[in-house]
Amino acid sequence: MSNESAQAESPQTPAEPRRDIRAWEIFWENPIGRIGLALMVVFALMAAASFVPPLIDPMYHPMHGVDPNISHSTGPSLSHWLGTDFIGRDIFSQLLAGARIAFMVGLSAALMSIVVGTLIGMVSGYAGGLTDTMLMRLADMIMVMPTLLVVLILSSLFGQLRIWTIVVLIALFRWPGVSRVIRSQTLTLKHRPFIEAARVAGASHLRILFRHIFPNVLPLALLYMTFRVTSAIVIEAALAFLGFGDPGTVSWGMMLQWVWKTGHMFQAPYWLLPPGVCISLLTLSFYMLGRAMEEVLDPRLRKEGEAE
Amino acid sequence: MALLETEHLTIGYRTRKGLLKAVEDVSFSLEKGGSLGFVGESGCGKTTIGMALMGLLPDNAKVIAGEVRFKGRDIFRLPENERRQIRWKEIAMIFQAAMNALNPVQRVGDQIVEAIRLHEPAFTETGAKARAATLFSLVGIDPERLSDYPHQYSGGMKQRAIIAMALACEPEIIIADEPTTALDVVVQAQILREIRRIQEELDVGILFISHDIAVVAEVCTHIAVMYAGQIVEQGTRSEVFDTPAHPYTQALLNAYLTIEEEDTALPQALPGESPDLTRPPAGCRFCERCDRALDSCRVEQPRWISPTPTHRVLCCGIEDLRHSSPKALQGGPK
Amino acid sequence: MTREAAPIIELEAVLKTYRRKKNFLGGGREKEVVALNRISLSIRQGEIFGLVGESGSGKTTAGRLIVKLEEPDSGRLIVRGKDLADIRGPALREFRRQVQMIFQDPYQSLNPYMSVYDTVCEPLIIHRLVPGQNRRQKVVETLAQVGLNPPEEFLNRFPHQLSGGQRQRVAIARATVLDPVFIVADEPTSMLDASISVQIFTILVQLREKLGATFLFITHSLAAALYLCDRIAVIRSGEIVETGPAKKVIRDPQHPYTRELIRAQPRFRRTVTEQESPHER
Numbered sequence: 032m033s034n035e036s037a038q039a040e041s042p043q044t045p046a047e048p049r050r051d052i053r054a055w056e057i058f059w060e061n062p063i064g065r066i067g068l069a070l071m072v073v074f075a076l077m078a079a080a081s082f083v084p085p086l087i088d089p090m091y092h093p094m095h096g097v098d099p100n101i102s103h104s105t106g107p108s109l110s111h112w113l114g115t116d117f118i119g120r121d122i123f124s125q126l127l128a129g130a131r132i133a134f135m136v137g138l139s140a141a142l143m144s145i146v147v148g149t150l151i152g153m154v155s156g157y158a159g160g161l162t163d164t165m166l167m168r169l170a171d172m173i174m175v176m177p178t179l180l181v182v183l184i185l186s187s188l189f190g191q192l193r194i195w196t197i198v199v200l201i202a203l204f205r206w207p208g209v210s211r212v213i214r215s216q217t218l219t220l221k222h223r224p225f226i227e228a229a230r231v232a233g234a235s236h237l238r239i240l241f242r243h244i245f246p247n248v249l250p251l252a253l254l255y256m257t258f259r260v261t262s263a264i265v266i267e268a269a270l271a272f273l274g275f276g277d278p279g280t281v282s283w284g285m286m287l288q289w290v291w292k293t294g295h296m297f298q299a300p301y302w303l304l305p306p307g308v309c310i311s312l313l314t315l316s317f318y319m320l321g322r323a324m325e326e327v328l329d330p331r332l333r334k335e336g337e338a339e
Numbered sequence: 340m341a342l343l344e345t346e347h348l349t350i351g352y353r354t355r356k357g358l359l360k361a362v363e364d365v366s367f368s369l370e371k372g373g374s375l376g377f378v379g380e381s382g383c384g385k386t387t388i389g390m391a392l393m394g395l396l397p398d399n400a401k402v403i404a405g406e407v408r409f410k411g412r413d414i415f416r417l418p419e420n421e422r423r424q425i426r427w428k429e430i431a432m433i434f435q436a437a438m439n440a441l442n443p444v445q446r447v448g449d450q451i452v453e454a455i456r457l458h459e460p461a462f463t464e465t466g467a468k469a470r471a472a473t474l475f476s477l478v479g480i481d482p483e484r485l486s487d488y489p490h491q492y493s494g495g496m497k498q499r500a501i502i503a504m505a506l507a508c509e510p511e512i513i514i515a516d517e518p519t520t521a522l523d524v525v526v527q528a529q530i531l532r533e534i535r536r537i538q539e540e541l542d543v544g545i546l547f548i549s550h551d552i553a554v555v556a557e558v559c560t561h562i563a564v565m566y567a568g569q570i571v572e573q574g575t576r577s578e579v580f581d582t583p584a585h586p587y588t589q590a591l592l593n594a595y596l597t598i599e600e601e602d603t604a605l606p607q608a609l610p611g612e613s614p615d616l617t618r619p620p621a622g623c624r625f626c627e628r629c630d631r632a633l634d635s636c637r638v639e640q641p642r643w644i645s646p647t648p649t650h651r652v653l654c655c656g657i658e659d660l661r662h663s664s665p666k667a668l669q670g671g672p673k
Numbered sequence: 674m675t676r677e678a679a680p681i682i683e684l685e686a687v688l689k690t691y692r693r694k695k696n697f698l699g700g701g702r703e704k705e706v707v708a709l710n711r712i713s714l715s716i717r718q719g720e721i722f723g724l725v726g727e728s729g730s731g732k733t734t735a736g737r738l739i740v741k742l743e744e745p746d747s748g749r750l751i752v753r754g755k756d757l758a759d760i761r762g763p764a765l766r767e768f769r770r771q772v773q774m775i776f777q778d779p780y781q782s783l784n785p786y787m788s789v790y791d792t793v794c795e796p797l798i799i800h801r802l803v804p805g806q807n808r809r810q811k812v813v814e815t816l817a818q819v820g821l822n823p824p825e826e827f828l829n830r831f832p833h834q835l836s837g838g839q840r841q842r843v844a845i846a847r848a849t850v851l852d853p854v855f856i857v858a859d860e861p862t863s864m865l866d867a868s869i870s871v872q873i874f875t876i877l878v879q880l881r882e883k884l885g886a887t888f889l890f891i892t893h894s895l896a897a898a899l900y901l902c903d904r905i906a907v908i909r910s911g912e913i914v915e916t917g918p919a920k921k922v923i924r925d926p927q928h929p930y931t932r933e934l935i936r937a938q939p940r941f942r943r944t945v946t947e948q949e950s951p952h953e954r
Contacts, residue, residue, distance in 0.1 A: 056355065224782035231740050232796045232847065233769035242795075246786035380866035381837070523727040524893065525937040550866055553939030594867040596896035598923055598938055603900050608872040612836050 054327045064323025070316030074309070077130040084124035091121045093128040093281045104299050114301045116286075117293040126305050129283040133264050133313055136198055136282070140263035143202030145209055145256045152213025153240055153248060157221060167214070170207035178204040179269055186275045194277040197270060201263050209255045216248045250328050257321035261314040268310050283310050341368035342544055343392070343430075343512055348405035350387055350396070357617040361387045363568040365405070369512065372542035376559030378552050378591070382613050383565040385548045386435070389514045392546070393432050394422045427458050431505040435517040437498070441489040447500050448485030455507045474503040477540075479533055495526035499533065506537070512544040519554060531557045552595050556580060564588045567614050567624040574650035584644075584652040586629045623655055678718040679753075681887050682739060682772075682855055686711045687748030689734055689911075708734040710911040711748060716855075721881060721888040723902030723919060725895055725934075731911040732891045733777075736857045739889065740774045741765075752855075770800050773848040777860040779840035783832040789816070790828040793846045800851060815846045818883070819876050838869035842876065849880060856880075857889045862897070874901055895938055899923050907931050 058064045084091035090098050098111070101119040108114065113122035155166040182200050186192045192200075220226060221244075229239050270276050271284025272291070283306035290296055290303045350362040362384040369375050377385040390396050392407060394414065406413050409430065414422060434440065442450055448471055455467040462470065472482035478499040489497060498518060505513055515534070519527040535558050538545050549555050555562060562579040564572040564587065572585040583589045590609040611628040614620055620627070626636035636655045645651040689709040709731045716722040726732040737743050738750065741757070750757050752768070760768060776782035783792055793812045797803045803811050809828075816824035819842040832840055841861060848856055858877060862870035878901065881888060892898055898905045899919055906916040907930065915928040926932045 224776045224778055225784045227742055228774070228776060228782050228844070228847065229784075229795070230742060231769060231772075231774045233766050233799045234795070235799075238799070242787075243784055247784075380868060524939075525727065525933065528937045528939065551939075552867075557939060590868060594871045596867075596871075596894070596900050597940065598896045598899050598935065599940060600899075603920070605874055605878060605900055606871060608875045609868040610872075612838065612869075 057327045058323050061323045061326055063319045064326075067316045067319025067321075067323060070312055071320060074130050074313050074316065075134065077127050078134045079131075081124070081127035081131045084121065084127065091124045093120065093125040094279070096120055096124070104293075104295055104302060106299075106301050113305055114299070116289060116302055117295060122286075122302055122305065125281050125286055126283070126309060128281045129286060129306060129309065130313070132194070132280055132282040133267075133310070136194065136201075136267045137260040137264040137313075137317070140198045140201040140205070140267075141256045141259035143199065144205040144259050144263075145252050147202065148206035148209025148255075149213050149245075149248065149252045151206065152210035153217050153244055155210065156214040156217025157236070157240055157244065163214075166210070170210050173204060174207040176204065178266060182266075182270060183273065183275055186270075191278060192270075192275065194280045194282075197267060197277065198263075201266050205259055205262065209252065209259070212255060213248050213252060216251055217244055220244050220247055250324075254321055254324050254328060257317045257324065260317045264310065264314055264317075283307075342371045342373075342410065343369040343546075344406075344408045345388075345392075346406045346408075348388070348391065348407060349403040350384075350391055351401050351403050352397075353399045353401065354617065359617045360403075360619055361400075361568055361616060362391070363619075365565075365570055367563055367570070367573065369544050369546060371511065372538070372544055373561065374538060374545040374547065374559040375561045375563065376547040376549065376555035377563050377565055378549060378555050379565030380550050380591075380613065382567070382616070384568040385565050386516055389432065389516045389546065389548050392514060393426055393430060395426075395432075427454075427510065428508040429510050430512045430514065431508065431510040432514040433501055433505050433516065433518045436521055437501040437518065441497060441500065443489050446486055446488055447492065448487075451485070451500070451504050451507060454504050458508045470507065471503070474506055475500075477506065477537060478503045493526075494522050495530060498522060498526075498530055502530075502534070502537070506541070506543075509541075510543065512546060513538075514546045514548070516548040517550070518547075520549075520551070527554070534558055552580075552591060553597070564591065567619070568616055569624060569653060571625065571653045572651070574647070578647065578650040582646075582650075584646060584650070585625075585654055586631055587625050590628075626655075678720070680715045680751075681718045681753060682714075682716045682889070683749075683751040684712060684714040684735065684738070685749040685751060686713055687735075687738060687745045687750070689731075689738060689743070689745050707911050709738070709745070712908070712911070712913050714906060714913065714916075716887060716889060717904075718887055719881075719885060720903040721877075721890055721901055723890045723892060723898035723905035724908055725892055725898045725905055726908035727893055727934075729910070730908045732893075732908050733859055735908070736774065736859045736889060736891050739855075740772055740857055741768065742774075766800065770796075770802070770851050771854040773851070773853040773856050775841075775844055775848050775856065775858045775861045778864055779837050779844060780832075780864070782844050783840055785832050787831075788828065789821075789830050789832075789835075789843050792843060793850055796847060796851050802851065811850060812846075815850045816843075818849070818880070819843075819846045820872070821846070837865050838872060841865060841869075841873055845873075845876060845880070849884065849886075852884055853886060855887045855889070857891065859891045860893065861890075863893065870897075877901070895923060895934060907934065 081093075084093070085096060090096045098115060098119045098121070101115050103119065104115055104117045105111065106114045111121050111123065113126065116122055116125070151166055151170070155163045178201070181204065182197070185200065226239060226243055229243050234242070267276070267282060268284030268287070271282050272287045274288055274292075276282060276285050276288070286306040287303070290299065295302055345368070346366050348362060348365045349360065352359040352361055365384075365388060367375060377388065379385050387396070387400070391402065396402070402415055407415060409425060414425060417425075441447065448468065451471040451474065452464065452467040455470055456462050456464075471485055475482045475485060480496055480499050480503070484492070484496070492500065502518070518534070519530050522530065531554060534545070537543065538558070545558065547555055547558050556576060560576055562574065562576055563570045564579065564585065566587045572579060572583065572588045579588060580592065583592055593606045594609060609628055614624055614627065620637070622635070622637045622639050623629070623632070623641045626632040629636070633655060639655055641653045641655045643651050643653055687709050688707070688711045691706045691708055692704070712731075712735065714735070724732045724735060734743070738745055741750070752772070757768065787795075790809075790812055793815060794808050797808050797811060812828070813824040816827055821827045821839065821842050832843075835843065861877070862873050865873065874897070877888065880886060890898065890902055902919045904917060905919045905922055906913050907922065907928065908914070909930050915922055915926065915931045922931065923935060926935055
């Protein structure tokens with residue numbers, strides 16, 4: 032009987048290391064991935080550190096903290112590393128707070144739009160027929176609407192928007208792109224033998240969707256999430272800059288708005304440049320992460336069906 | 340002098356798990372107009388050899404040792420432009436599933452003409468078209484079909500078109516890597532007959548690579564059996580098939596089911612799997628699966644033994660070598 | 674196997690067509706392709722029945738209809754005397770427990786994100802026939818049955834860590850974990866090497882003994898059919914041209930197509946004259 036058995040790989044052949052470790056290795060080899068990750072870590076640290084300044088001295092609070100000795104915008108100094116804004120608030124702590132907001136907005140908006148987009152994409156691709164048509168028409172309609180414009184209109188109707196409302200709105204407008212991609216992926220997966228095998232085994236549609244299709248579209252969804260983060264951050268910044276942000280939160284866009292509104296655009300480079308540069312760098316870092324992840328995904332997909 | 344010769348060729352792939360020695364110490368020669376078949380299962384290294392001969396190894400592959408001489412010249416030492424000259428004009432290759440390599444939006448005739456003019460710029464458009472027509476007649480397709488698109492061809496026709504393209508520059512050697520795998524049995528039989536006929540008519544040398552022994556036997560007068568990167572047995576067709584000496588060759592022949600057998604009980608299955616070539620075993624690579632392995636096989640490298648001047652076998656167990664017919668393996672305990 | 678057992682699965686005048694758009698280059702005209710042209714098949718309990726044909730003959734479609742991956746346009750699928758046209762719900766689930774399939778491509782028929790344990794355990798979870806704590810045991814037993822030894826070492830492996838032959842064994846384990854009554858094996862070895870194929874065939878034969886299951890073996894290889902099957906049917910372009918005991922059909926074919934198929938089978942023992950020029954060193 033043991034003649035026919037396939038021996039488990041003997042000590043000669045160690046079992047392959049786990050996929051995630053391999054994925055990490057591939058990711059790490061790519062300089063773009065490394066840079067993107069490093070940048071993101073820097074900003075994450077900034078965001079984490081944003082709680083520190085007010086604890087050191089209440090005057091460092093980004094929103095309410097005012098230096099008693101200063102009541103206008105000043106350049107960088109020992110007590111204010113990036114200077115102060117027009118009413119004497121510390122710019123550096125504002126920058127840190129802005130990082131926190133950017134992450135929060137970016138990640139939550141991206142997460143929400145991915146969750147919605149993936150669900151809709153999967154259901155649409157799997158179900159086909161009328162459901163598919165209707166969902167994709169809906170996606171098309173939303174996709175052609177200019178996000179910024181609509182949000183501006185909505186906020187002019189409803190007054191100042193709170194930050195979380197902005198997040199939800201961004202998510203609501205950004206899911207169609209994801210859903211299209213996930214739908215295509217689902218369509219290809221639908222006919223793969225392992226899905227058919229699950230059907231033959233008696234799996235319900237729900238089970239197939241979540242146990243079989245979802246894990247296979249997840250990498251793609253995560254990839255798109257990184258790109259969504261970039262657009263979410265930019266949209267929020269744009270809204271804030273145009274004066275439609277949440278006035279109670281200090282975001283980089285808000286900072287830019289203040290610079291502009293108070294006429295310091297060309298007088299205070301120490302105030303104007305940092306938030307702008309941060310927006311660019313943070314979105315760049317997520318973009319780089321996304322590109323590096325693509326490389327991780329591709330060879331893995333190509334791994335199926337080894338040739339000689 | 341042999342047209343194509345290989346000596347102690349060893350090729351490895353750099354992988355994340357380490358160096359994978361796909362081909363180890365392979366030596367063979369091919370005469371003008373001769374036909375040599377490489378038989379072996381997946382992972383044995385036969386495709387790697389084909390690609391190495393064409394100079395088409397991927398970036399992570401490395402020729403660790405050995406030489407390949409075409410018409411006496413070491414092709415690995417040639418500069419790239421000279422190698423390109425040899426490639427296709429003197430040595431042509433038919434890849435696996437080559438028929439999928441046809442451009443679906445271009446007429447087949449145009450593709451062949453393009454290939455001809457690429458390698459022989461002296462040809463005019465008219466001249467190349469005429470040559471294409473001749474080639475089609477040679478491989479048995481009506482030259483009128485040159486103006487069709489690939490999707491209008493059947494699988495067999497596409498494969499013939501590929502063969503025609505390979506012959507376009509009148510090469511001296513054709514390397515065919517599983518040229519009939521994707522085809523139906525009936526078509527396969529036709530294509531193999533064509534290949535044999537063309538080979539004899541044009542005196543083209545053929546290096547035929549396949550996992551299917553029967554296919555190799557149809558076309559080749561000489562056979563090399565490969566296992567885990569090494570040639571384990573080499574000889575004329577009748578030597579290898581009628582009097583196989585290496586246990587792997589015997590097992591391979593045993594596993595090949597044909598409809599001519601009287602006894603249709605399943606043969607004894609060869610247990611286990613091929614070894615991991617990133618950590619090749621110290622001794623014989625086949626001994627884990629061999630039913631005649633001696634203790635020494637595990638630690639000693641096997642030696643070459645030649646039962647006849649043209650037949651050689653890589654095996655440790657000299658005394659145990661039996662020129663048994665493959666079916667003698669059957670009838671063992673199930 | 675000449676006992677006249679009762680038919681367990683029958684196809685009766687089954688018609689299946691597909692609408693295929695012609696290639697975009699050839700214009701978008703839709704063409705109706707008849708995959709199965711009112712075929713009838715009767716498979717008896719306990720036998721290994723071979724369906725032999727070339728690609729495009731409809732043999733895979735027949736297999737898919739039997740496991741209800743698709744429905745026929747007309748005609749009936751009869752299991753143990755009952756027409757199974759519109760079964761749903763619990764009846765369909767019971768059908769799925771009893772009728773299983775082994776797919777052709779071991780590189781695509783396993784979910785790359787599921788471990789061997791997950792894959793083989795899934796039918797147990799779906800059908801709730803084995804209580805949670807016994808599932809691991811059942812999976813281990815099934816893996817041993819298909820020759821993956823020691824089973825424990827394979828439980829946590831993923832498909833990309835397995836060879837083609839090992840993957841196909843896992844696929845067989847998945848198909849047999851619920852002790853099905855009928856198994857469709859769709860060209861289970863066409864993507865595997867010859868020596869691994871023999872391993873797989875051996876497992877299938879052993880399973881027939883152990884489970885008492887009936888098999889439909891779909892293949893393009895007459896030789897494999899000869900070695901494995903009790904009876905075979907030869908199919909071409911959606912029509913069955915000949916049926917009968919395997920040995921008889923192959924040794925004494927009646928239909929011209931069967932004869933042509935047999936003639937085309939490679940023969941390598943009858944060597945034609947060869948020139949023995951000194952080639953090797």
